[in-house]
Amino acid sequence: MKPFEYVRVNDLISAAGALDEKSEIIAGGTNLLDLMKLQVMAPDKVVDITRIPGLDKIEPKGEGLRIGTLVKNADLAADPRIRTGYPVLSRALLAGASGQIRNKATTGGNLLQRTRCPYFYDPEMACNKREPGAGCSAKGGVSRMLAILGTSEDCRAAHPSDMAVALRALNAMIEIRRKNGDTYQLAMDDFYRLPGDRPDIETNLKDGEIITAVILPRPVIGVQSYRKIRDRASYAFALVSVAAVATVEHGLIQNASVAFGGIGARPWADLDVNAFLNGKEPSAELFGEAADLLLTAAITDEGNAFKTTMTRRALIAVMSEVTGLREASVGSDRVGEIA
Amino acid sequence: MNKHLKMDAPQPRVLDETRQGILGKGISRTEGPKKVSGSATYAGDNHPDGMAHGVLLRAGITKGKVTGFDESAAQKIDGYVGLFHGPKFIRNNAQGMADEAPVQPDCEVHYHSQPIGLVVAETFEAARDAALAIKVSYDEEGALVDPKSAPQEDQGGPDVGDLEADMGRADVTVDEIYTTEAQVSAAMELHGSVAQWNDGKLLLQSSLQMLKFNRNEIADSLGIDPENVRILAPYVGGGFGSKLGIGADAVSAAIAARDLGRPVRVIMPRQTVFDAVLRRTETEQRVRLGARSDGTITSIGHDDLVSNLEGEGFAEPTSQASQFLYAAPNRKMQQTVSRNHRTPSGSVRAPGEAVGMLGLEVAMDELAERLGMCPVKLRLQNVPERDPDSGVPFTAHSLTEALKRGAQEFGWKDRKANGARREGEWLIGMGVASAARKNMLLPAKARVTLDGDKAVVETDMTDIGTGSYTIFAQITAEALGLPIENVEVRLADTDYPEASGSGGSFGASSTGSAVFLACQSIREEIAAKCGANDFTLKDGQVTAGGKTTALSDLLDAPLSAVGEIEKGQTSEDHLSSGFGAHFAEVAVNEVSGEVRVRRMLGVFGAGRILNEKTAKSQLVGGMIWGIGAALTEEAAHDPRTGHIITRDLANYHVASHADVPEQIDTILLEERDDYANPIQAKGVGELGISGAGAAVLNAIYNACGVRVRSFPATPDKVMAGLDAM
Amino acid sequence: MTVNGEERSLDLDPRTSLLDALRDDLRLTGTKKGCDHGQCGACTVLVNGRRINSCLTLAAMHDGDEITTIEGLGAEDNLNELQAAFVECDGFQCGYCTPGQIMSATGMLNEAAEGMPSHVSADLNDGVDLSDAEIAERMSGNLCRCSAYPFIRKAISSVATKEAAE
Numbered sequence A: 001m002k003p004f005e006y007v008r009v010n011d012l013i014s015a016a017g018a019l020d021e022k023s024e025i026i027a028g029g030t031n032l033l034d035l036m037k038l039q040v041m042a043p044d045k046v047v048d049i050t051r052i053p054g055l056d057k058i059e060p061k062g063e064g065l066r067i068g069t070l071v072k073n074a075d076l077a078a079d080p081r082i083r084t085g086y087p088v089l090s091r092a093l094l095a096g097a098s099g100q101i102r103n104k105a106t107t108g109g110n111l112l113q114r115t116r117c118p119y120f121y122d123p124e125m126a127c128n129k130r131e132p133g134a135g136c137s138a139k140g141g142v143s144r145m146l147a148i149l150g151t152s153e154d155c156r157a158a159h160p161s162d163m164a165v166a167l168r169a170l171n172a173m174i175e176i177r178r179k180n181g182d183t184y185q186l187a188m189d190d191f192y193r194l195p196g197d198r199p200d201i202e203t204n205l206k207d208g209e210i211i212t213a214v215i216l217p218r219p220v221i222g223v224q225s226y227r228k229i230r231d232r233a234s235y236a237f238a239l240v241s242v243a244a245v246a247t248v249e250h251g252l253i254q255n256a257s258v259a260f261g262g263i264g265a266r267p268w269a270d271l272d273v274n275a276f277l278n279g280k281e282p283s284a285e286l287f288g289e290a291a292d293l294l295l296t297a298a299i300t301d302e303g304n305a306f307k308t309t310m311t312r313r314a315l316i317a318v319m320s321e322v323t324g325l326r327e328a329s330v331g332s333d334r335v336g337e338i339a
Numbered sequence B: 001m002n003k004h005l006k007m008d009a010p011q012p013r014v015l016d017e018t019r020q021g022i023l024g025k026g027i028s029r030t031e032g033p034k035k036v037s038g039s040a041t042y043a044g045d046n047h048p049d050g051m052a053h054g055v056l057l058r059a060g061i062t063k064g065k066v067t068g069f070d071e072s073a074a075q076k077i078d079g080y081v082g083l084f085h086g087p088k089f090i091r092n093n094a095q096g097m098a099d100e101a102p103v104q105p106d107c108e109v110h111y112h113s114q115p116i117g118l119v120v121a122e123t124f125e126a127a128r129d130a131a132l133a134i135k136v137s138y139d140e141e142g143a144l145v146d147p148k149s150a151p152q153e154d155q156g157g158p159d160v161g162d163l164e165a166d167m168g169r170a171d172v173t174v175d176e177i178y179t180t181e182a183q184v185s186a187a188m189e190l191h192g193s194v195a196q197w198n199d200g201k202l203l204l205q206s207s208l209q210m211l212k213f214n215r216n217e218i219a220d221s222l223g224i225d226p227e228n229v230r231i232l233a234p235y236v237g238g239g240f241g242s243k244l245g246i247g248a249d250a251v252s253a254a255i256a257a258r259d260l261g262r263p264v265r266v267i268m269p270r271q272t273v274f275d276a277v278l279r280r281t282e283t284e285q286r287v288r289l290g291a292r293s294d295g296t297i298t299s300i301g302h303d304d305l306v307s308n309l310e311g312e313g314f315a316e317p318t319s320q321a322s323q324f325l326y327a328a329p330n331r332k333m334q335q336t337v338s339r340n341h342r343t344p345s346g347s348v349r350a351p352g353e354a355v356g357m358l359g360l361e362v363a364m365d366e367l368a369e370r371l372g373m374c375p376v377k378l379r380l381q382n383v384p385e386r387d388p389d390s391g392v393p394f395t396a397h398s399l400t401e402a403l404k405r406g407a408q409e410f411g412w413k414d415r416k417a418n419g420a421r422r423e424g425e426w427l428i429g430m431g432v433a434s435a436a437r438k439n440m441l442l443p444a445k446a447r448v449t450l451d452g453d454k455a456v457v458e459t460d461m462t463d464i465g466t467g468s469y470t471i472f473a474q475i476t477a478e479a480l481g482l483p484i485e486n487v488e489v490r491l492a493d494t495d496y497p498e499a500s501g502s503g504g505s506f507g508a509s510s511t512g513s514a515v516f517l518a519c520q521s522i523r524e525e526i527a528a529k530c531g532a533n534d535f536t537l538k539d540g541q542v543t544a545g546g547k548t549t550a551l552s553d554l555l556d557a558p559l560s561a562v563g564e565i566e567k568g569q570t571s572e573d574h575l576s577s578g579f580g581a582h583f584a585e586v587a588v589n590e591v592s593g594e595v596r597v598r599r600m601l602g603v604f605g606a607g608r609i610l611n612e613k614t615a616k617s618q619l620v621g622g623m624i625w626g627i628g629a630a631l632t633e634e635a636a637h638d639p640r641t642g643h644i645i646t647r648d649l650a651n652y653h654v655a656s657h658a659d660v661p662e663q664i665d666t667i668l669l670e671e672r673d674d675y676a677n678p679i680q681a682k683g684v685g686e687l688g689i690s691g692a693g694a695a696v697l698n699a700i701y702n703a704c705g706v707r708v709r710s711f712p713a714t715p716d717k718v719m720a721g722l723d724a725m
Numbered sequence C: 001m002t003v004n005g006e007e008r009s010l011d012l013d014p015r016t017s018l019l020d021a022l023r024d025d026l027r028l029t030g031t032k033k034g035c036d037h038g039q040c041g042a043c044t045v046l047v048n049g050r051r052i053n054s055c056l057t058l059a060a061m062h063d064g065d066e067i068t069t070i071e072g073l074g075a076e077d078n079l080n081e082l083q084a085a086f087v088e089c090d091g092f093q094c095g096y097c098t099p100g101q102i103m104s105a106t107g108m109l110n111e112a113a114e115g116m117p118s119h120v121s122a123d124l125n126d127g128v129d130l131s132d133a134e135i136a137e138r139m140s141g142n143l144c145r146c147s148a149y150p151f152i153r154k155a156i157s158s159v160a161t162k163e164a165a166e
């Protein structure tokens, strides 16, 4: 870890004032410090926003909720409004990391956690994300944890978050404060950039901008489900994960929204897949076709080719539970009409 | 007043005659309160005054020479002290019982991330930063890192009868390739050392398993007299083979501390432990079994390909158990070692059996399937009368009993046809495997001093979680008739008599025997004092000829004796091994191929059990390692550099709480091994892992009909089988 | 900050993790380092009553916080109930992960008492029944290579049951 200046701020104005291109915000610190110890990240200044009052609240907003950026992953998962209205989010959070980490990790930090690509994590290995133009040693390397969708020649890293996958399925918006104090919202697909030839630039967040909250729209009635497939029973990142919400009305699928983890360069959703599902009668064949649609663009190698089959099987299973074709298992929860 | 025993003949069961009644009891660990309160001190907890901090530098190439270090950026770092490197630095940990310096490659690099120097600074933060600030230049050479294409050495192996011919004749055969990936010990305590010099003498507090060897290894590395080295390791946070020999932390700390004239601490970061501590090799195993249709095995072949770096004498003895577990007239086991530039390999818990029995015991399951026979019955039918290779008799041998007892207790008869049991999307199945781990006796010494009714045990034996503190107290209390609280056990100081060290599951029985012999000597002395050969010792009192005297009254001066054991004729004319049977029930997710172990039972015959509680803990620990080997553990190597890619605990998956079921039970069979040692005990630390993973893998097959032959059986592999069905 | 009820003030390099500050500056070495990256749980401590990995936080960020380490639970000759249960159930072998397991279990029991669900809870809203599977999932951030897992959970469960009865 390189020496840095530690600055604690007590309000957003001084936070924005303290930020420049060589500084990083620290929230839970569970990702930033992990990477700073390895000098994968080496900011000159670390701006501690954890004492800014008010950012750790979950409050109603329109028909939905506004989740402050400093809300801890553990508290978010346990919040009664989330558990009843957005259980897929609770499930995704609870499937991630460990009890200790969830007690520290924050909403904003979780969204911005960086890839777990082992080549990114090791400064002895070339990585375009760490050092633009250095090359990608993941290509031709061990690819089990790498993405198969949205990747580029220069980067095959997967986004590791579970929470963000559920948020993507829930069509959450990210609230951002500009340096000048205005706030605006971005949909998640507009927030995360695909790697292209600049995998080091991961989001459209600009210098001096701060995530202040995540906004959830009104709950989707029906069964919500999160399924995470991983190499050990707990405390492991996803090989493949699927978050899905949908309503079934008169035997037809409505409001289908499916997102994927472990396979995409960002928390992955495919609007064509959602559109393909809507208005149709649920069946395993239908879900299989949706998977085919999703995976046509997949680029795999020997080490991660299994992810296409695994995604397909997971998608069929999850959608079968969400649409009532199959009995709900642990990970699927029903959201009723909210009074 | 010493007592020396060479095991040339079976020994009487003295400890069955003594009266204290403490040996074997499942008493709680005597050092437990220290461990649960944080007051047990491990190597890295030491912090002598004036201590500087060292961080190891790693090579950024796989093979070649270091041509220079550029310290200029590091020198600008506040608190930077200096860089140490040179011909005394070691390439990797010493192999178990090496007793001499490991390879000292000077400026040569033989594997990626090899430690090549030590950066020292005033604080840990500065040292960590400085280590990354040093620019190293190299002359790089091409390296071979693929075990298949690197040069191979034929190591030979047993070849009896005519395996090929018999395989051609046999009614039913299995001829399959099984592979295992590299694994690591991953002891929770990071490898670390604190070195300080005083008057030309080195005091080393280090995380090590076998101090008498370690002392010679460090002395040889530094070129000093072993007399000038003292090592302390009162608490060691797990070893599992990885701390058998000294490592780069110890040597570099000693070099820097001597040069600087102040104490230096070097603790390897977790990633360095992966990079530079001996791993378990990957294996490719060809197992061949031939049988008559009645289930009599006539051929056993077990060939293996393993790797290690040039200059390392160790080769994973993959077929060790296959050589004596089952009878068969035709036997061939051929080992090949690939000499490549991956992190060198060495002993990891149960070297040989831990991976070899995955191959053998899954092949046995395949044979049973092809014979249409119950896998328990197939094993029972082929238990040998004598060691099939040498023809010598076994000592206590409990395989048959373990299989029978286990089948009954586990409810084996309820096992269904493949794929026939389902709960929701989970398919449930059962599997079985035999357990075997050869028993060893190593030379060991221990001193016991009895002062009135209080005894002190001293030996340089370590307790790496194995229970040495507790069981030596129990042996002494039992043999001398003392309340356990009256026995103090002092361990892991090279100033004490030289023990076996902890490794190969021989620690408790070897050093425990030395403790017992010291007590025996004291008992003889007591007998002489009471003038009676027939006496009993209990609760600090001696009873002879109807008269009871307090030991404190009988003894006017402390009695002290050193006990010493070594192996003898009994290990030539007998084969001593622990045996057992593993049963597992698993659930396979039909969507994802994820596997959950639902319950496990291990039944073991391991001689006299010295402490039921700690023995069970170790056996269960081994069984859980079996779960890891079967399902999750894989050190993946980069195909170009050979570098370990899964080099932290997030990417290398040891079993977590959630991978381990509540029901994981053991049954310890009543057994005494009179030929093994005078306390009739055998090793337990490694028996639990031997075969355990195979029971899990066989249960997967029974659950869903998917036979995975490349281990670990991660979800993708099981799913691929399900998808193909 | 307050450590185990005692006011401590430290002048540190901003880079110092809470773990290194505890171990090297306050010489409270009961808290262990097994990975330094949040991957093992050996460094678990309570901050204001909640369990965290002390390796993944800066000491400087805990100005004014209340830290509890293993030394704050009970000394060798005065073990608390959970520590004693670990000894009785043989919830450790080498003992290295143990302080982390015990601190984590302490925090976990608080979380369960607050009704926090887990990944294996069948119903997110139905309260917490600390079955073995629940304890296992909630404790999965604490690796134990000696693999004392079943015995660790027995120890925790014995205390949880007692607490529930009270």
Ligand SMILES: Cc1cc2nc3c(=O)[nH]c(=O)nc-3n(C[C@H](O)[C@H](O)[C@H](O)COP(=O)(O)OP(=O)(O)OC[C@H]3O[C@@H](n4cnc5c(N)ncnc54)[C@H](O)[C@@H]3O)c2cc1C
Pocket (backbone or CB within 6 Å): A024, A025, A026, A027, A028, A029, A030, A031, A032, A033, A034, A069, A095, A096, A097, A098, A101, A104, A105, A106, A107, A108, A109, A110, A111, A112, A113, A160, A161, A162, A163, A209, A210, A211, A212, A235, A236, A237, A238, B650, C037, C038, C039
């Ligand atoms: C061992 C381990 C296992 C894990 N397993 C999982 C898992 O299974 N699933 C999973 O999803 N995650 C997992 N994680 C990752 C974990 O979820 C993240 O580390 C955590 O969510 C990051 O949150 P934080 O608040 O600690 O972020 P920090 O480390 O504080 O910050 C991360 C990044 O976000 C930036 N940032 C933070 N807040 C803001 C803000 N308000 N505005 C702008 N920028 C901001 C920081 O500058 C930094 O670059 C694991 C982590 C570890 C260490």
Ligand code: FES
Pocket (backbone or CB within 6 Å): C032, C033, C034, C035, C036, C037, C038, C039, C040, C041, C042, C043, C044, C053, C054, C055, C056
């Ligand atoms: S040392 Fe903090 S989690 Fe491992």
Ligand code: FES
Pocket (backbone or CB within 6 Å): B188, B237, B238, B465, C091, C092, C093, C094, C095, C096, C097, C098, C143, C144, C145, C146, C147, C148
């Ligand atoms: S007791 Fe050794 S790691 Fe847990």
